[in-house]
Amino acid sequence: MRQLLPTPATVDPGLAHSALPRKPRPGRPWVMLNVVTSVDGATAVGGVSAPLGSPADREVFSSLRAVADVVMAGAATVRAERYRPPRTSPQVQEARRQRGQRPKPRIAVVTASLDLDPELELFGDPAERPILLTTTDAPPSKAKVFEERAEVIRCGTGRVDLRRTVEILGDFGGVVLCEGGSSLNGQLLVSGLVDEVNLTLSPAVVAGSSPRLARDQTEAHQHLEMSHLWEQDGMLFARYLMAEPASQDEQL
Template identity: 35%
Template sequence: MTPDDAEIAQLYAYPDTDRPWVRATFVATVDGAAHAVDGRSGSLGGEADTRVYRVLRSLADVVIVGAGTARTEGYRPASLPIAVVSRRLDVPEALLVPGQLVITTADAPADELERLRGTVDVIAAGEGRVDWAVVLDELARRGWHHVLCEGGPSLLGELVGLDLVDEVCLTVAPVLAAGGAPRIALGPEAVDRPMTLGHSLAVGDVLLTRWVRDRALG
């Protein structure tokens, strides 16, 4: 039986912290593919995953999402700010409206940076690559401590590499995909980040799991 929204909200409550807490949410197939044959992930987890996705958004202060995912999945403005991460500033037009954010590097294309600053909130930090310490400070300065990273694999891979992911909410979808779909995190270096299981919940054949970074273990 699918838990109701109040039960889901209780299961996924953010911990009390005085710093931004970075939660990532993903769905993967049994064999670890991060998207279905159509190249998108939305359909993979069915109703249970969609419901968790909605509740996770309701608990968050801000969503951060890679430009690749925002483009592929057709992101649109929502009830909370969407922060698109893009080095090239290739942000879907639908998200270039007041109330949305763009996260980029300080050396991103200057003209485009100026144009975006006229419409959306921009955090430009780091040379060559985003300086996430500055970004998280900037999010905290805006009063946003509940950060929800909705992917995709390149963005999650970078955050895992920097050990900035506090939690992963992973739905395992009951399907095998094979093919060339990426895993949920892709990065230049392999790392070893111990996690502990917060909960696992089977809703029919869909498995909803929550994993918390265990920094005591390394």
């Protein structure tokens, strides 16, 4: 893959991502987003993201999963994309062990309704039980269905308290990857819980009404600093870090 910025080079996404520093923040893990969009900002075509992807995109997707301790997603994404347990190559598992990580990341699903298909492949591997992040008032009958199939964590009433949830996910390791969708990304951004944004820009336009990278009723205009920009087959892979807030002197 071609690195365009900060300096032209050839990069291996897996090696490059595993070498990047991602230090936990005070009281919580490092949180990164990963999203693929069209040039006009669509995150889905026909309700799923796959038409926007490519082999290079899947390589970057896997490279980010390879460094994550937890892969978090909103329930709508898990339902639409039919999530499965993580498929982690033996080489990546070994590299993770050497870094002191679990061989595979845990998948964590945020859901108030627990309206998930228990027959989804995601729930089929007892060795890789996902985490369900739900509320204290989630329907008990549905919670019972997932007792054996998942680790159910209740955090918040009515809505999952994402700040507390992210803190709790820190017990599983120092790096959380949020794979969307847009409503979960929006809440994390508005809550100031995002440290890194990975954006794949697919050479396509979609129109339609697909959500964009993040949405929320509240606006949270935050500046980003580009950490790198890679390219393969017309696909752009940008990594951004949240910019430090300007000091009061700079704001004057």
